[in-house]
Amino acid sequence: MASKMAPALEDREEDSETNKEPSELESESEEALDIPTYLANLPSKADIKEMLQEVTATLKEEIMDIKRDMISLATRTEDIEQNQSKIITNQKTIYTHIQQQDSVIMELQRQTEDQENRSRRNNIRVRGVPETIQTDDIRQALLQIFNSILHRDPTSDIKIERAHRVQKPKAAPLNAPRDILCCLHNFTLKEEILSKAKEVNSISYEESTIKLFQDISRTTLTKRKLLKPLTDILRENNIPYRWGYPFSLNASKDGTMATIRTPMDTPNFIKRLQLPEMDLPGWNPEQGSMPNLTFELQGEWTHTPTPRRPPHTPKTPRNKPRTPFKLQ
Numbered sequence: 384m385a386s387k388m389a390p391a392l393e394d395r396e397e398d399s400e401t402n403k404e405p406s407e408l409e410s411e412s413e414e415a416l417d418i419p420t421y422l423a424n425l426p427s428k429a430d431i432k433e434m435l436q437e438v439t440a441t442l443k444e445e446i447m448d449i450k451r452d453m454i455s456l457a458t459r460t461e462d463i464e465q466n467q468s469k470i471i472t473n474q475k476t477i478y479t480h481i482q483q484q485d486s487v488i489m490e491l492q493r494q495t496e497d498q499e500n501r502s503r504r505n506n507i508r509v510r511g512v513p514e515t516i517q518t519d520d521i522r523q524a525l526l527q528i529f530n531s532i533l534h535r536d537p538t539s540d541i542k543i544e545r546a547h548r549v550q551k552p553k554a555a556p557l558n559a560p561r562d563i564l565c566c567l568h569n570f571t572l573k574e575e576i577l578s579k580a581k582e583v584n585s586i587s588y589e590e591s592t593i594k595l596f597q598d599i600s601r602t603t604l605t606k607r608k609l610l611k612p613l614t615d616i617l618r619e620n621n622i623p624y625r626w627g628y629p630f631s632l633n634a635s636k637d638g639t640m641a642t643i644r645t646p647m648d649t650p651n652f653i654k655r656l657q658l659p660e661m662d663l664p665g666w667n668p669e670q671g672s673m674p675n676l677t678f679e680l681q682g683e684w685t686h687t688p689t690p691r692r693p694p695h696t697p698k699t700p701r702n703k704p705r706t707p708f709k710l711q
Contacts, residue, residue, distance in 0.1 A: 489645060492602075497629035499600040505544075505570050506598030507577065509563040511591050521546045525565055528588050532579050532595075542568035560591075564598060603630055609666035610643070616658055 426434075509525065516524050522543055530537045546565035567573040577595060580586065586593040599607075607614075610632060617624050617634055624634035632643040634656060641655040642648065646666055653660065 493629045493644070496600055496602050500603060500628055503598040503600065505568070505573050506564060506566050507573060508549075508596040508598045509565065509593065510560075510596065511588070511593040512560060512563050513589055513591050514560045515589075518547070521548075521563060521565075524588065525563070528586065528593055529576050532576055532583060532586065541572065544568050606630055606666075609663060612661055612663055613649075613653075613658075616661065617656075620658070622656060 509528065512521075512524055512528075525543060525546055526539075526541055527537050529541055530539050533539075544566045546563060548561040549564045551559065551561050567576075577597060580595045586595070607626070614624060614632070620636075622634050622636050624632060627633050627642075630644065632652075634641050634652075636656045639655055641652045643652045649663065649666070
């Protein structure tokens, strides 16, 4: 039985081999031939070591370039921080000097304004004299007005050094006559005329209402207009006040004195006189003062050392030798 089966198996193997396609036979033979070639072409240990050395050298070179760039950036950053600290120090010094100079300039402006007002101390501004009065007749008209205020003979002599009309204010009505500005020789007489003019209910000349004012500089006049809401409140509360020179507003209430010389004095003035808060357009504590700059966010730079990275701990214990790589 066994002898009969053996030939049968051999016949089947022969049949299977004979049934294979020619291409299959060729591929098997090529694979058998290529395996040794592939093994021969694999890189050796020396080749792999050489490649690793090349990669390591390239990485080292790149890392050194990065380190050099980081050192350069660190140096430049340190220079920037030092320069920034110097700039902040200089800025603080300059700001302090500017504040001092601003105070000096404000005081100089007050003194200049006072000098201008002193140069006008003998002047009287007369408002309401009709334009029909010619230039040559202005002095005679002023004599009649002043003598009537002083209750003296209209022909009494008053020494007037200069008298002329001035430009009309922009806010004045179109048909209003121009003011007359006159300079008296005697300051005491000028003060007497203005004082008695306040006691007279109405002053008229050729059926025109006449008003007299102390001549002051434009700067002082502007300041008084800006403080008009405040002086209105003072009058409503029966608080006496007066204007001072150099420019100031002085008031007293129940023995408490308060003075405004600059816009920065306004809050304390209102507080001392127990007045309500009010809005003074164009006149505020910031006017003529330096902005309150802060340097809280501009502190000096401080050096912060970079924390060192912890040393790398290899997974393989130091006492245990590492197994070298071997090609199979």
